Amino acid sequence: MNSNISTGSTIKLNEASLSRLPNNIRVPNYDRHQIINGIVHIGVGGFHRAHQALYLDNYLQQSRDREWGICGVGLLEFDRRMRDALHSQDCLYTLVERSTEGDSARVIGSITRYLFAPDNRACVIDVLADPHCRIVTLTITEAGYYYIEGSGEFDANHPTIQHDLQHPHEPIGVYGFLTAALDKRRQQGLQPFTVLSCDNLQGNGNIARKMLTAFAQMQNPELGKWMSDRVTFPNCMVDRITPATTAADLKMVAEQFQIDDAFPVVAEPFLQWVVEDNFCAGRPDLESVGVQMTDDVHPYEMMKIRLLNASHLLIGYLGTLAGYTYVHEVMADPAIRQAVDRLMAEVTPTLQPLPGIDLDDYKQTLIQRFANPKIQDRLPRLCLNSAAKMPKFILGSLRDALRQDGAIDYLSLTIAAWFRYLKGQDDRGNPIEIDDPMADILTQRARSSGSDPRPLLSLAEIFGDLSRSSRFVETVSKHLHNLDEFGAKGTLAR
C-alpha cells in the first residue's frame, strides 16, 4: 500500500496536533499520560483497532478509572508497518465509520504503547509479566491457535511451537510469550492475567485454554498445572466488519478529515461484543460501554459464526468465481443474494434460541450490513486462510444438519465453491491467488482431481470423518460438477 499522501492541507496525527484537528472529529478527552496499561493486546490489526480499542476509548472517555489502557504487541514481521505507523503518531489513529448516511471519524487514544516483538522479545515478556497487566487479549486469526481441527488437539509439531519449546527465553509464538510471562509471575508470587481470545472461533476461550496449557505442560508440568488452575479464559463473541486498510482509505482520511494518518482503520457502524464474565484479575466496567456480559456466550457465538461468517465464505467464493471484487457488488447480484438467504435458512435449525433475539431480524440486518457499499470490503479478505475457517464457520452446522437430517444443499455448495476456487481461476479464466498456509496441498489436490471432491474431502485435518457421509459427498460432488461445467452464475441459475 502506498502510504504517501499529499500533506498540503492535512495535519500529521500525533498528541501535539490533536487540538488542531477539525472540530467534527472526536479526540481523546483524557490525559493519556496518566493511563496504566492493564491490557496487553497481541495482534493489533484492523479489527482490534475498530472494536476493542474503541470500547476502551469510550471507557476512558466516560470513566475516571485509568487502569485499562492498552499496550499493543505485534509478533510477526507483518506487524512492522503497524509499528512504524503507530510509533510515528504516538499510537493514535483515526477510526472512520462508513455507512450510506455518511462517514464519521474519531481519533482513538486507548492504545498508549506498541511493542514489535522482533525488536525486543524480552521487553514483551516483561510487559506481560508486569503486575499492572491484568488481561491479555488476542486477535491472532484462526490459524494462530495451532489447533488441529480434525482431532481438536494441539499442533505440537508446528515449527513455531517447536522453536518456542526449545527457546523459552526467545519465543516467537503467542504461547511462548504467554508462558514465559506467566512463569515469571508465578515465580514472583504474582497473580496470573486473564487470557481473552477475540478471534472468530466457536469456544475461543476454551480453545485458547486447551492450547496454551498443552504448550505449558510440555515446557514445565508444574507451571502448566498452575496455569490451568489459575488463569481464566472467557469465551467471547465479537462482531464488526472491518476491511483491510487500503491506500484509498488514507487518501479519504486526508481529503475528508484533513488528517495525515499512516494507518487509519475503516469499519461499518455495527458493533457487538458479548463476553463471559470470568476474569481472574479484575476487569473494567465493560457493561458501561455497551459490552454484553453473560454466563454463556455459546449461543451468541454460534449465531454469529454460523450465519455471518459462513455467509461470508459463500459470498467470497461464489463472488470471486463470478468475477466480483467487493462484498456489496456480490450482494447486488440477486442469485447470489438468494443463495446467501438460503444458506442462512439451512443453518437456522442448528441454532439455539436466544432470548431477546429475533433471528429473522438478525439475518435481515446481516444482509443489509453485507450490502453496505461504503466499507468496500474485498472478497480476498473473506477467503483468506479458508482451511482454518471452513471447519469453524461451515462444518459444525453441516454436522448438525446431517444429524438432524436437515437440508445441506447450500452448506455443501459453499464447500464445492471453495474447491472450485482452489483451482486458481475464476469463471472467465482470470487467476485467483490462494492465500492459505495449506495452499500447496489444497491447490494440488483441487487441480489434479477434476470434479471429484473426494481427494480434498479426505483431508481429515479439515473435514474429520465427514467424507464417510455419502449424502454429503454426493451433494458436494453434484455442485462441483455444476460449477466446473456452468460456472457460479450458471450453477445458481439451475
Ligand SMILES: NC(=O)c1ccc[n+]([C@@H]2O[C@H](COP(=O)([O-])OP(=O)(O)OC[C@H]3O[C@@H](n4cnc5c(N)ncnc54)[C@H](O)[C@@H]3O)[C@@H](O)[C@H]2O)c1
Ligand atoms: N476484520 C474483521 O471484520 C473481524 C471481525 C471480527 C473478528 N475478527 C477477528 O480478528 C482477526 C484479525 O482480523 P484483522 O482484521 O485485525 O486482521 P489483520 O490482518 O489486520 O491483523 C491480524 C493480526 O493478527 C496477527 N497474527 C496473524 N497470525 C498470527 C500468529 N500466528 N501469531 C500471532 N499473531 C498473528 C498479525 O500479526 C496481525 O497483527 C480475524 O482473524 C478474526 O478472528 C476480525
Ligand SMILES: O=P(O)(O)OC[C@@H](O)[C@@H](O)[C@H](O)[C@H](O)CO
Ligand atoms: O476475520 P476472519 O478471517 O475470521 O473472517 C473473515 C470475515 O468473515 C470476518 O472478519 C467478519 O468480517 C467479521 O467476523 C465480522 O464481525
